[in-house]
Amino acid sequence: MARDIERRAFLKRAGAAGVLGTVGLSGCVGGGGEGGEGESGGSDSTETESGGSTEMSSGSSGPEGVVVIGYPESGIQLFRDYYSQSDGSEEILVPDGLRDGAMPGQVGNEMANVTGTAPAAGGPSQEAFNSLFQDEYGESPGVFTSQSYDSVAIQILANAAAGENDGTAVRDQMRRIANPEGTTVTPDNLIEGVEAAANGEDVNYQGASSATNFDENGDPASAAYAIWEFEDGGTSQVNVQNFEGANPEGSGSAADSGPGGTDREVSVGILLPETGDLASVGQPMIQAAQLPAMQVNEANPAGISVNAQTEDTQTSPSAGVSAGESLISAGVPSVCGTASSGVNVPTSQQVFIPNEVVGCSPSSTALSVSNLDDDDYIFRTAPSDFLQGRVMAQVMAERLEVSSVSTLFVNNDYGQQLSDRFTSVFTEEYDGEVVETVGFNKGASSYSSAIETALSGN
Template sequence: MTGRRLASDGEANVGPNQRPGVTNTQSTLIQIDNHGPWTVTPEPRREVDLQTLQSRLYADLSQLFGNREGYVFFTRFNNVVAVTDGLDEAAHAVIQESVANRYPVTVSLSVAVDSSPAAALGVATSQLQNAGSAQDHARTEILTGTPLPPGASIAVLARPRCAPVLSLLPLASSRGLPSSGQSASLRERSSPVRGSARRRLTGQLSRNQIRRPDKPGYIYTVGPSHRRNFIYQRLLQLGMSRDVQRRDVLKGVGITGISVGLAGCNGNGNGEDTATDEGNGNGSGGSGGLEISTSVEDTETRSSAGSEAAERLVGQGVPMICGTASSGVNVPVSDGTLAPSEVVGCSPSSTAISVTNLEDDDYIFRTAPSDILQGQVDASVMSDRLGASSVSTLYVDNDYGQQLNDQFAESFSGEVLSQNAYAQGSSSYSSVVQTALNGNPDGLFIVGYPEDGQQLFRDYYSTSDGSEDILIPDGLRDGALPGQIGNDMDNVTGTAPAAGGPAQEAFTAAFEERYGESPGVFTAQSYDSAAVLILANVAAGENDGTAVRDQMRNVANPDGMEVTPENFVEGVEEVAAGNPVNYQGASSDVNFNEAGDPANAAYDIWEFDGQDSESTTAVDTQSFEGDNPEGSGPSTDEIPGSDLSRTVELGILLPTTGNLASVGEPMTRAAEMPALEVNEADLS
C-alpha cells in the first residue's frame, strides 16, 4: 500500500521505561487519514454523516482488533488507541486493508512497546507525527513501529506450594500462541474433572489452540488479558490453593504462548495432599473413547477473513467444516479453499443459487435450502399474502443479494418498478431508498444483513410514512432491529428457512436445556450440519475429506436406522459399527440431492415483535418438496465404521463478528451440540 513504512531492523521503537525481563505492553495508535475531501465529495455532507462514519469505523475496529485478542479504547473518533499484545505486522496490515476495503477513508497505524502503556502511546504518537500530518495528502495508510518480537519475555511467576507453573514458549505466530506440536496440558487432580474433559486438556494440539476445559469439544485459543481470569479460575477448580494470589497468576500469563500445569497439586484446593492414580473415581472417562474435537474460527462475515480462517482449518488437517454462513463468504471459501483441498463443507445458512452451481466435485453440501425456492416463496408472499401489485427491490451487492433479488423479480406476478443494489458498510442509504420509492410501489423487497439494515431502515423511515408493505428474507431476521432504529416495523414481514424437521421439538428442548434460551434463525440447520458431518466421519472411520464426502448421503438419506437429535449418540454407535443410518433433522429430513442441497424445505413467515422485544414470531409455515424427496446423488457402497478410541476432527467456520454476528453466536453453539453430546456420553 502507498505510504506504508515499517521500522527498519534494529530500530528501537520502544519507550524509555522498557526493560529486559519485564512484562511490556504493546499499544497501537489508529488515526483516520485525510478525510477532509470525503466530507465535500461529491457534495458537501452533513455532520451526522461524518459522525456516523466515525462511529461505524470505531465499532469495526473494536471487532477487528478484538477478534485478534486486542482491545480498543475510545478516545475521540479520528484517533483510537488499542492494546495489541501479540499482534504482529501482518495482523496490523490485514486490519488496515480491511478498513480500506469497507470505507471511503483509510487509517494509519503506529505500534510501540513499553512497560508503561502511557509511555508506549507517547512513542506511537511521535512516530505517527514524524510520518506527517493527518491532513497531509501524502500521508496515507502508514504502518510504522516494531511489534513485540517472538520470544518476548514475561514476568516469572513465583512458585508457592501447589501453585501453577506457567512455562514460557516462544511466539510462533502473530498472536503469541504455541507452535505446532507443542502441547498445553493441564495436569489434573482426580475428582472434580470428568474423564471426557481430561482428554481435552492433554495431548498434541494445533499450532494456536488448546482444548477448552470448561466446554468439552471446544477449542480455546491462548490469548492475553481478558482470558487470564478464565485460566486462574480453572486452575482453582483443578486444585490450586486459593492462597496463591490472582495477581501473581495473571502477571505470569503474558503475551507469549503458555503451557499450563499444576505442580505438586494432588490436593483438594485447600493445600491438603490427596494423591491418587489417574482417574476420576466414578468410572467415566479416561478410557480413550470416541472424541469429537472441534476447531472454531470466525469468518467476520467477510470473504477474505473467511478464506484465511478456512486455510487455517485446512492447514490443521480438519477434513470437514460446518460453515460458512453468508453466501458472499461461502462461495469463495468453498470454491477457492475447501473443494480444491478436498475438505467437505456443509453450510447451515448459505442459500445462494451459485452454491448449487459450484464445480466442487461433490465436496460442498448445505442444510439450508437454495434461494431458487425462497425467491419463489417471497414472490408468492408479496403478491398473495401482502396483496402488492407493484414493487421495487433493494439488495446487498453480493451473490446472496443479487441472486435472491433476481429469483424474486423473475417469480413476482406483478410489476417490478426498479431493482437497486447497495454496498455494505455505507454511512447513508438515503439516495438508494429514495430511488426505490420513486413511482410509489405497493411494496419493497429488501435483501441484506442486520448491521447495514439498521442504517437502511433508519433512512427509509425518515423518508417514508411506512405505508409500503416491506418483505425481507432471513438475512435481516434480527429481533433487535426495531429497538435499534426506533420503530416497531409493523409494515415489515419476513421469510426464513424453517426449523420444520421431524426432530424440531426435540432439538428445541435440548438447546433450551443446555443454553437457557430459545434457538434462533439457522440454529437447527447448524445442528444438522454438524451432526451429519460427524456421522459421515464416523462411518468413514478416518479424518479424510474424500472418505467423509462419500458417506454423507449414506448417513443422511434413506435407508437405515432413523437417527434424530433425540437419539444422536445411538446413531453414532450404530454407524461406528458399519451400519447405515437415516438422519432425520431438526431443520428438515436432511435428504441431500445430487447437488448437495436439501431435497425438501419449509419456510417460516414471520414478523417483528416491536421495539420493546428482541424477538420475532413465526405466523405461518409453508413446506415444499423437491423432485426427488428422498434425495439423490453419489455415495459409496461400503461403510467401514470406526474404532471408538479415535478422534473425529470437526471445523466450525461461522461469523461471530461482522454483519451476521447476532445470529452467528447461537449458530456456533448449535453446531457444537452434537460434539458435546458424543463427548459427554464417553463412548468406548
C-alpha cells in the first residue's frame, strides 16, 4: 500500500499543531440539523468537552482505522482536534455527510488519510444528465444532484400519468412510471416521456443516479457508490461500484394504468437546504431539481407546464416542517425533499403522510426512513444506509485493509444507525474488531474527549 505509506509520511513530516490554529470557519454556516444526513434525536452516549491536545499515536492498543459519521460544520472542529491528538496514522473512513471539498482548508490539514463513500451517479442516463447540467449551469454536477434531478423527473411523469394534482393519484403512479415495463424515458427524451404519460401510455424512467426502480419500501432497488478522497481543494473520485438488492427491477404496489391528461399544469415542490449546514451541497441539488421543470416548460409537451415551488429547510427540522407546510398550503401533491433524514422523518410524519402528499428525498439515507408507517407516500432516489453500511465495511476491510476500528458518530438516528450497520457487517462478515463506538454532539467547542476515547480504546 505505497500510497498509504507516502501520505502517512507526509502527515508525520507536516505535523498538525503548526497549521491548525490560524484557520477560521469561513464558508461554514452555523446551526441546523442536516448534513449529507440529519438530526432526529438520539441520546448523548458521549459528552464532548474542551480538553488538552496532547499528541498521541494509535499505537498497538488503539484501532487501525476510525469511521467518522457527521457533517461538515462539526466535522471541521472534530478533525482539527483529531490532527492535534494523532499523528494521522489511522485510516479514516467517512460517508457522504462529510464530503465537502472545502474541509481540508478549513481544518488546516490535507486530510490525506481520509477516504469516503457516497451514493454516486451510476444510472444508465448519467452522461445525459451530466451534459444537461453542464450546459445549463456551466459547471459539473455535485453530490446528490443526479438523485435530485431523478426525484423531480419521476414526480412530473407520475403527475402527468395521474392527470391531476392529487397526492394519492401521484403516489399510485410512482412505481408504474419508474419500474419496468414501458417506453424508456431518460433526461434526453424527458419531453417525449411526459407527452406519452399524459396520453396514458406506459413509460419506464431510467435515471441518472440509478435505474430508479423502487422496492417495496420506496427505496432504490439498486445503487452506485463512489469511493473518494480529498484532493486539491475538492474531492477526487477514485472508483465507482454498483450494488444491487434482492430484486433489482423493484417491487411494491402501483396503478395498473394511468388516465393521463393534456393541457394542464403539473405542480411539484422542492424542499431542500438553501441555507445552513447543508447549503454548500443543497444549492446545486436545487439547481438539478429545477432542471426537469425547465425542460418541460420550454417544450410544453401535450400542453403540459410545470409549476415548481421551492422552499428552504434552513438545515433545520423545525424550519423544514414549516416550509413543508407552506408547500402543502400551496397545493403541491408531491415534493422533492428533504435532504436529510433528521429533517425528512419529522417532515414526513407531520406534513407529508397526514396530508397524503408524496415525499421523494434525493439524499435522506437513514434506515428509519424505510421503517416509517407511511402508507406508501414516502420514496427516495438515494439508497438506504442499510446498503451504505455494507459498502463502508467492505471498503474498510478490503480496500484499506483494516482489521480493527472505532466509530465516531453524530448523536442522531443517521449517525447511530449507520454506525450500528457498519459495525454489524464489519464484525460478522469481515471478522473485524470494533474497539469503541463513540457518539458526539453537534456544535461542541471541542471533541478532544471523544477522539481520545476512540483512539485509545479506553
